[in-house]
Amino acid sequence: DAGVTQSPTHLIKTRGQQVTLRCSPKSGHDTVSWYQQALGQGPQFIFQYYEEEERQRGNFPDRFSGHQFPNYSSELNVNALLLGDSALYLCASSLRLAGVDEQFFGPGTRLTVL
Amino acid sequence: DAKTTQPPSMDCAEGRAANLPCNHSTISGNEYVYWYRQIHSQGPQYIIHGLKNNETNEMASLIITEDRKSSTLILPHATLRDTAVYYCIVRVATGGGNKLTFGTGTQLKVEL
Numbered sequence: 370d371a372g373v374t375q376s377p378t379h380l381i382k383t384r385g386q387q388v389t390l391r392c393s394p395k396s397g398h399d400t401v402s403w404y405q406q407a408l409g410q411g412p413q414f415i416f417q418y419y420e421e422e423e424r425q426r427g428n429f430p431d432r433f434s435g436h437q438f439p440n441y442s443s444e445l446n447v448n449a450l451l452l453g454d455s456a457l458y459l460c461a462s463s464l465r466l467a468g469v470d471e472q473f474f475g476p477g478t479r480l481t482v483l
Numbered sequence: 484d485a486k487t488t489q490p491p492s493m494d495c496a497e498g499r500a501a502n503l504p505c506n507h508s509t510i511s512g513n514e515y516v517y518w519y520r521q522i523h524s525q526g527p528q529y530i531i532h533g534l535k536n537n538e539t540n541e542m543a544s545l546i547i548t549e550d551r552k553s554s555t556l557i558l559p560h561a562t563l564r565d566t567a568v569y570y571c572i573v574r575v576a577t578g579g580g581n582k583l584t585f586g587t588g589t590q591l592k593v594e595l
Contacts, residue, residue, distance in 0.1 A: 373526070402582060402583075404583075404585075409587075410587065411568075411570060411585030411586050411587050411588055412527065412583070412585045413585070414582040414583065414584065417582060425581075425582055427582065459526050459527070461526070461527075461583075471529045471532075472529065472583060473529070474526030474527045474528065475526050476524075476525055476526050477525075477526055
């Protein structure tokens with residue numbers, strides 16, 4: 370049973386460019402959340418998708434957008450990249466109606482903006 | 484979600500118990516205490532959670548004080564592979580739909 374997978378593992382972009390990160394949730398999970406983790410900090414919640422709609426959003430600008438597909442996989446898009454967007458981007462999946470409320474994280478995508 | 488306070492770092496000898504404290508004095512009655520850990524360059528991993536009773540699973544034990552204002556995560560026999568950042572998170576448990584609010588956690592270093 371594959372866990373949460375993310376692609377690519379590493380990415381280098383320049384300021385002003387756009388980037389798309391991808392996430393496949395753990396088998397059986399229907400909810401995907403995205404987090405940004407700057408160096409030395411804890412992960413910060415970006416947004417969450419369930420039933421192909423954004424359900425919750427953290428304090429991130431509109432340059433950050435996402436999408437969830439019918440197979441529950443998800444994409445995170447960031448437009449007009451800034452140097453400060455350099456971070457580890459983590460995807461977490463969960464089952465919305467699960468009682469344990471455990472989120473499973475992928476290994477992350479390391480984005481470097483030059 | 485209630486704010487938590489954790490020491491920035493702790494050391495533990497391999498084979499000994501690691502006791503990681505967390506203060507959450509503003510916790511509400513419907514908020515649970517969750518613990519996650521993050522080994523270097525990996526995604527966070529769920530460890531355990533509890534409401535008011537002590538909990539134990541194959542990874543750790545969680546001790547919550549009677550007034551619920553603090554808790555302790557116990558790794559009974561720490562190994563080198565337990566070296567990680569440990570996050571204490573307080574949140575309402577409403578199924579898989581709620582975000583996690585991470586602080587800066589405690590860097591646990593297990594040494595020989």
